[in-house]
Amino acid sequence: MSAAFDYHLVLQSASKLDHALELVWSDGKTSTFHYLWLRDNCPTTLHPDTKERTFDLLSVSADIEPLSFSVDNDRLMIEWSEGDHHSQFSGEWLREHAYAGDLRPANKPRARSWDAQFLKDMGSASFNDLTTDDAALYSWMKQLDQDGIILVKDMPATEQALDDVAHRIDYQRQTNFGVTFEVRSEPNPINLAYTALALPLHTDLPNQETPPGYQFLHCLANDTQGGESVFADGLRVLEDMREQAPEHFELLATVAIPFRFHDETHDIQHHHPMINLDHQGNIVELKYNAHIASVFDLPEAVMHDYYLAYRDLMGRMRQAKYRMQYRLKAGEMVVFDNRRVLHGRTEFEPTGHRHLRGCYVDRTEFQSRLRVLARQHD
Known part of the structure; x- marks a missing residue:
C-alpha cells in the first residue's frame, strides 16, 4: 500500500460519465477512471507468475463500456459490454493508482537540493x-x-x-x-x-x-x-x-x-x-x-x-x-x-x-x- 493515503478509507459509490466512471471514497475524495483504462488494467490481464500483461487491447473496441457496475465491500465490480468479461477491483488498489480528480498524484520529487x-x-x-x-x-x-x-x-x-x-x-x-x-x-x-x-x-x-x-x-x-x-x-x-x-x-x-x-x-x-x-x-x-x-x-x-x-x-x-x-x-x-x-x-x-x-x-x-x-x- 502506498504511504500517500490512509486505508481506513473505503470506496463508497460509482457513477457513469462519458467514457469513464467517477468513484467516490468515504472521505469525499473523487477520481475518474476511463473504461479503456479499467479494462486494460483488469487483474485478469496479468500473467499469474510473471505479472506481465497478456491482454491484447485491440481485442476490444474503443467503445467498450460497462453493461452494469456496482460497489460493495470496498470493491468495484464491472460487467463489460464485450467478451462476456467481468472485472473486480479493490478500492485500495484504485485509490493507489488514481490519476485524476482529487487524487491526482502530487508532483513532489524526493530530491533535496543543497549548497x-x-x-x-x-x-x-x-x-x-x-x-x-x-x-x-x-x-x-x-x-x-x-x-x-x-x-x-x-x-x-x-x-x-x-x-x-x-x-x-x-x-x-x-x-x-x-x-x-x-x-x-x-x-x-x-x-x-x-x-x-x-x-x-x-x-x-x-x-x-x-x-x-x-x-x-x-x-x-x-x-x-x-x-x-x-x-x-x-x-x-x-x-x-x-x-x-x-x-x-x-x-x-x-x-x-x-x-x-x-x-x-x-x-x-x-x-x-x-x-x-x-x-x-x-x-x-x-x-x-x-x-x-x-x-x-x-x-x-x-x-x-x-x-x-x-x-x-x-x-x-x-x-x-x-x-x-x-x-x-x-x-x-x-x-x-x-x-x-x-x-x-x-x-x-x-x-x-x-x-x-x-x-x-x-x-x-x-x-x-x-x-x-x-x-x-x-
Whole structure:
C-alpha cells in the first residue's frame, strides 16, 4: 500500500460519465477512471507468475463500456459490454493508482537540493554495515537518493572493496574506461582525470547516449599536496537559474549540443540538451562537461543567445556558495549521482600519491534495488 493515503478509507459509490466512471471514497475524495483504462488494467490481464500483461487491447473496441457496475465491500465490480468479461477491483488498489480528480498524484520529487553548507550534514555509513545489513543499506540508499551524494567509511584497502559495495546495489556499468577505473596521474593520459591538473566541475560522459548514473570513488591513497575533491549540486544551481534567468534555463533545456570523446580506439559522440526535465517539469538531469563539449552546430538564430546561457551556467558553478570541498582520506568512498552532482578536484603535486578507484551503477538499477528494499523495510 502506498504511504500517500490512509486505508481506513473505503470506496463508497460509482457513477457513469462519458467514457469513464467517477468513484467516490468515504472521505469525499473523487477520481475518474476511463473504461479503456479499467479494462486494460483488469487483474485478469496479468500473467499469474510473471505479472506481465497478456491482454491484447485491440481485442476490444474503443467503445467498450460497462453493461452494469456496482460497489460493495470496498470493491468495484464491472460487467463489460464485450467478451462476456467481468472485472473486480479493490478500492485500495484504485485509490493507489488514481490519476485524476482529487487524487491526482502530487508532483513532489524526493530530491533535496543543497549548497556549500551541506558539508556538515553529508551522510555516511560503514563498509561493514552496507555489506552485511539490508536495513542499513536501505537507509543509506534512501539518503543518497534524496541528497545525491553520500560517504562510505572504513573501506578496506583492497580493489575488491569497491565492487563489494557496488554489487550490494546491482551490476556495474561498463564504459570505454572499463568496468572499474583508476584515477591517478599517468603518462600519456587519455583523460584529464588521469593527470595531476585541477579539474573544473563537470559530469562524466555526456558524450554517451545515456550517461552513467551513480559514481563510486574509493580513496586508496591521498598522500599529496592538493587533490581535494570539489562538489556542487547541479539541482540547486539549476533551481536558482530557473528562477533568476528563465530564458537561459529554457535554452539549456531545449537546445541539444554535441559532446565527444575520442582516442585511438573510440569515437563516442552524442547530442543532448544540458538540462533534462521529467514529464511533470521536474529537473532530473544535468549533462555538463566543457572539456568534451564538441564544436557547437546550433542554428544561427540561437547561437549567440545559447552562448550567453552557457556562460551563465559556467559562472554560477564557480560561485563559492554552491561549491563543497572535501579531502577524501584513504578508507573513504564517495558515491554521488553523476547526472545531478557535479564533481571536480584541486590540482595536486604529481610526486605525491593520490589514487582513487571508481565505477558506475546506473540509475535504473539503483532505483530498482531501492524499491525492492522498500517493500522489505518500510
